[in-house]
Amino acid sequence: MSRERNLVTGAAAFVMIVAGAACSSTKDLVVPPPPVNPLFASYVSLGNSITAGFQSGGINDSTQHQAYPVLMAQQMNTPFTVASLLNPGCPPPIDSFPKGTRVGGGTATTCFFRSQVSGVAVLNNVAVPGAASFDPASPIGTGGGGPLTTFILGGKSQVQRALDAKPTFVSIWIGNNDVLPAALSGVLDSVPGLSPGVTAEAAFERNYNAMMTGLNAGGTIKGGILIGVVNFTNAPVFFPAAALFAPGVLPALEQAVGASITVDTSCTPATQSIINFELLEAMQAGTAPDTIACHALANHANGLGEVFVLDATEIAAVSQAVGGYNAFIQQTAANNGWAFFDPNTVLDQLRQSGQIPVLPDLTQPTKPFGDFISLDGIHPSAAAHVLLANLMIQAINAQYSTSIPTLASPQ
Amino acid sequence: MTVLRTPKFVMLLCLGAAVGARAQGFQLNEIGSCAVARGQAVTASPCKDPSVIYWNPAAAASLEGWSIYAGAAAVIVGGGFTADTSRRVFDGNVPVSVPPHVFVNYGSRDDRWAAGLGVYVPYGLTSQWHNDFPGRFEALKASLTTVYIQPNVAWRFAPNWQVGGGPVIGYSTVQLRQSLDLAQQQAQPGLTFGQLGVAAQTEFARAKLSGSGTAFGFDVGVHGALGANWEIGARYLSQLDFHYDKADATFSQVPTNLVLSAGNPLDLPPGTPVDAVLATEFAPGAPLSAQKVSTRIKHPAQFQVGLGYSGLVNTRLEGDFEWTQFSSFDQLPIDFSGPASGQSRTLLEDYDNSWSVRVGAEHAFAVGIKGRVGFTYVKSPAPDATVTPLLPDMNRRNYTAGVGIPLSPRYTLDAAYLHVDTSGRRGRIVERTSADETALELNSGFYTLDANVVSLSIRANF
Numbered sequence: 001m002s003r004e005r006n007l008v009t010g011a012a013a014f015v016m017i018v019a020g021a022a023c024s025s026t027k028d029l030v031v032p033p034p035p036v037n038p039l040f041a042s043y044v045s046l047g048n049s050i051t052a053g054f055q056s057g058g059i060n061d062s063t064q065h066q067a068y069p070v071l072m073a074q075q076m077n078t079p080f081t082v083a084s085l086l087n088p089g090c091p092p093p094i095d096s097f098p099k100g101t102r103v104g105g106g107t108a109t110t111c112f113f114r115s116q117v118s119g120v121a122v123l124n125n126v127a128v129p130g131a132a133s134f135d136p137a138s139p140i141g142t143g144g145g146g147p148l149t150t151f152i153l154g155g156k157s158q159v160q161r162a163l164d165a166k167p168t169f170v171s172i173w174i175g176n177n178d179v180l181p182a183a184l185s186g187v188l189d190s191v192p193g194l195s196p197g198v199t200a201e202a203a204f205e206r207n208y209n210a211m212m213t214g215l216n217a218g219g220t221i222k223g224g225i226l227i228g229v230v231n232f233t234n235a236p237v238f239f240p241a242a243a244l245f246a247p248g249v250l251p252a253l254e255q256a257v258g259a260s261i262t263v264d265t266s267c268t269p270a271t272q273s274i275i276n277f278e279l280l281e282a283m284q285a286g287t288a289p290d291t292i293a294c295h296a297l298a299n300h301a302n303g304l305g306e307v308f309v310l311d312a313t314e315i316a317a318v319s320q321a322v323g324g325y326n327a328f329i330q331q332t333a334a335n336n337g338w339a340f341f342d343p344n345t346v347l348d349q350l351r352q353s354g355q356i357p358v359l360p361d362l363t364q365p366t367k368p369f370g371d372f373i374s375l376d377g378i379h380p381s382a383a384a385h386v387l388l389a390n391l392m393i394q395a396i397n398a399q400y401s402t403s404i405p406t407l408a409s410p411q
Numbered sequence: 412m413t414v415l416r417t418p419k420f421v422m423l424l425c426l427g428a429a430v431g432a433r434a435q436g437f438q439l440n441e442i443g444s445c446a447v448a449r450g451q452a453v454t455a456s457p458c459k460d461p462s463v464i465y466w467n468p469a470a471a472a473s474l475e476g477w478s479i480y481a482g483a484a485a486v487i488v489g490g491g492f493t494a495d496t497s498r499r500v501f502d503g504n505v506p507v508s509v510p511p512h513v514f515v516n517y518g519s520r521d522d523r524w525a526a527g528l529g530v531y532v533p534y535g536l537t538s539q540w541h542n543d544f545p546g547r548f549e550a551l552k553a554s555l556t557t558v559y560i561q562p563n564v565a566w567r568f569a570p571n572w573q574v575g576g577g578p579v580i581g582y583s584t585v586q587l588r589q590s591l592d593l594a595q596q597q598a599q600p601g602l603t604f605g606q607l608g609v610a611a612q613t614e615f616a617r618a619k620l621s622g623s624g625t626a627f628g629f630d631v632g633v634h635g636a637l638g639a640n641w642e643i644g645a646r647y648l649s650q651l652d653f654h655y656d657k658a659d660a661t662f663s664q665v666p667t668n669l670v671l672s673a674g675n676p677l678d679l680p681p682g683t684p685v686d687a688v689l690a691t692e693f694a695p696g697a698p699l700s701a702q703k704v705s706t707r708i709k710h711p712a713q714f715q716v717g718l719g720y721s722g723l724v725n726t727r728l729e730g731d732f733e734w735t736q737f738s739s740f741d742q743l744p745i746d747f748s749g750p751a752s753g754q755s756r757t758l759l760e761d762y763d764n765s766w767s768v769r770v771g772a773e774h775a776f777a778v779g780i781k782g783r784v785g786f787t788y789v790k791s792p793a794p795d796a797t798v799t800p801l802l803p804d805m806n807r808r809n810y811t812a813g814v815g816i817p818l819s820p821r822y823t824l825d826a827a828y829l830h831v832d833t834s835g836r837r838g839r840i841v842e843r844t845s846a847d848e849t850a851l852e853l854n855s856g857f858y859t860l861d862a863n864v865v866s867l868s869i870r871a872n873f
Contacts, residue, residue, distance in 0.1 A: 029493060029495050029498065029856065029857050030495045030837075030854075030855075031495055031496065031498060032496065079496060083608065111676075113602065113606040113607065114605065114606045114607065114608055115606070116603065116605060116606055119594045119603070119605030119606065119609070119610070119611045120610070120611050121545070121610055121611040121612040122610075123610065139669075139670040139672060140670055140671075140672055140673060140681045140682045141672045141673050141681075142673060143672070143673025143674045143681065145672070145674065146674035147674055147675060147676040149672040149673070149674060149675070150607060150608045150671065150672050150674075150675045150676055150677075151607060151608040151676070152608055153608060153672070154594075154604075154607065154608035154609040154610050154613070154669065155608070155609060155667070155669025155670055155671060155672070155685050156610075156669060156670075161610070164610065
């Protein structure tokens with residue numbers, strides 16, 4: 001009998017051992033490490049091309065991951081997803097200036113799709129190249145982003161995609177395209193097929209308020225940073241017309257165009273007009289006469305002196321519009337208790353220090369605009385995104401008494 | 412710019428995964444309240460009721476005269492899924508199911524032979540989730556009900572030794588409701604809507620699939636005594652191979668409220684509702700029109716062996732080992748016979764064989780009431796890469812207890828309670844599309860599972 005009881009006891013012990021082993025399995029979730037502050041539990045960035053990671057006239061997975069919101073999210077230690085675009089891009093970035101050749105041999109109309117793995121449910125960078133102030137609250141939009149609007153947002157608005165992420169913190173850099181396309185065209189009033197015009201301040205404020213109302217309706221946002229509009233009249237894509245009279249400049253431009261350029265008498269060494277480099281591309285393409293005029297000429301065809309040219313009055317008008325936008329954005333930030341960052345301060349400093357050159361160095365085809373401006377003469381380079389991210393981090397830390405570490409400056 | 416002028420819709424559906432998974436983890440052992448109360452350790456020292464037709468067909472020879480055993484078990488399943496990143500908890504929404512059982516047996520007065528019939532549900536139950544569950548694209552609701560009908564004969568071929576068995580006729584019905592993710596659908600061959608920017612987990616349709624199948628098998632057993640106090644038994648239930656041919660697949664559109672932006676790559680006017688574009692895919696003859704689909708689910712074979720001991724006063728003890736051939740569930744063919752026939756495919760499951768250890772005890776009290784307890788440890792057959800919303804299977808610890816109460820000389824009421832306890836397990840909410848995809852890559856959260864079962868049966872002897 002005792003042996004039988006031992007058998008029974010042994011069997012019971014075996015079962016208990018098995019049961020105990022089962023209890024040892026882990027319940028640990030695979031969770032990311034916590035953010036540096038709960039405020040950044042879910043960070044979403046809204047904006048346009050700069051925020052999306054557009055550089056050198058193109059965008060792809062590489063440039064997207066160099067964008068300042070990606071860098072800030074890394075420093076916040078918070079998960080951050082982007083609508084990763086297949087290389088070489090949509091369109092591929094320019095890899096040589098002024099030839100304009102693009103990565104992978106593509107053209108300005110080449111567009112590859114989203115990568116399959118980037119089809120995530122929650123998107124953190126909802127910014128779309130080409131977006132203006134009207135776009136974030138509208139799923140239809142102005143069309144400035146072309147197919148990228150669909151590729152990035154997939155049929156929703158920036159605000160809708162942002163709210164899908166239940167954001168606790170947002171950054172918004174919108175409004176650049178309310179002035180940039182008009183400024184680049186040289187025509188500040190709306191002219192179909194030529195210029196969308198500069199958005200009136202009242203319309204801009206209405207658009208901005210619609211975006212803010214939509215975001216705040218989600219009820220999850222606890223903080224944010226609003227970024228001011230760039231005064232693109234200081235962007236190196238514009239060169240001062242007065243420089244045409246500097247030694248060696250005109251011959252260099254003629255060499256780039258491959259033709260002799262006539263400088264109209266409207267241009268003098270004292271002129272304050274600025275000229276968009278795209279004028280040279282138009283000359284190369286034969287869509288513009290090989291003549292540079294520095295203000296609109298009466299009785300002259302082809303928009304000479306008007307298209308691609310901003311005179312002093314127009315420069316002042318652009319600056320006034322940007323100033324009005326930024327005053328409103330800063331006030332909106334204050335009303336919401338959010339941080340505000342004006343990028344023009346640092347861009348002006350870089351310009352004055354020569355780190356953003358007045359004229360491109362045509363002997364440097366991969367870095368004609370210096371370290372901080374990419375090959376399109378408009379969008380920040382990777383180095384500039386680091387600089388901008390650090391300055392925004394400082395603004396956020398100052399506003400919220402947080403301790404987001406800054407990034408190491410690029411060498 | 413590549414412009415997509417004509418979206419060519421191609422359907423991807425996970426029908427087979429749902430159905431197949433049901434047949435795995437929802438193996439039901441709630442067949443007879445006495446057996447449930449004893450931890451299902453009843454192969455060697457069987458309950459004295461006709462449910463032995465299922466548990467060990469040979470033991471039916473020891474039942475004298477007419478006996479009927481009928482009842483049901485209420486199965487209440489709980490659990491949920493916790494997502495890794497958000498830590499959000501999604502509770503299951505499984506309705507209570509009540510699988511019944513009926514057995515009738517006639518045994519000769521000299522214990523030499525018996526004949527009977529059993530009707531029981533060895534596979535079944537339902538998994539169901541709420542509408543916001545991110546894994547609803549794998550399964551929103553799935554149910555499987557498989558009834559086995561088993562004629563049985565038993566024969567005592569030597570003193571204290573019996574054999575028995577009979578054919579099994581199985582009838583199985585399956586139903587699946589599944590959300591369809593627009594991001595996973597192909598806008599053109601080789602290009603998904605996700606690559607056009609549509610967010611993952613954008614529900615645009617729900618699929619409902621229902622079908623039935625019939626299969627045949629057998630159940631055999633042997634039972635004997637090893638001296639005065641020891642009994643031994645073994646039983647084998649064969650695999651039943653169900654073919655669910657000509658199952659019905661129907662689809663209903665779910666609004667996405669997406670709108671095409673200006674400059675969209677489909678070259679459609681700005682503001683065009685995506686739902687309007689998709690509506691044509693539900694028209695007769697289109698990929699999401701009603702059509703037929705077929706699949707095949709092997710209900711695995713089971714083998715169990717046990718050793719019983721009755722050397723303690725008024726007490727019976729038993730320990731069983733059970734093995735189930737779940738390795739037969741390695742893949743699932745999905746064959747559409749309608750507009751989506753081009754999307755027929757085979758899904759990967761890769762289940763392993765599983766086993767369980769069962770122990771149980773029964774003590775007869777002086778008033779005729781019998782008290783029963785038991786414990787079962789069940790090793791899950793699901794590999795780490797196949798823990799899904801359909802069946803978040805995991806190792807289980809079953810704790811059981813019950814009583815047998817004589818109501819009259821002819822009638823006895825058996826009652827049992829079973830609690831299923833688990834430690835939880837990591838799992839996935841997306842489909843595994845390649846054998847190269849590992850659990851580490853696929854699993855994105857933690858499943859919990861528990862269940863409570865209340866079983867009642869009436870036994871009548873004539």
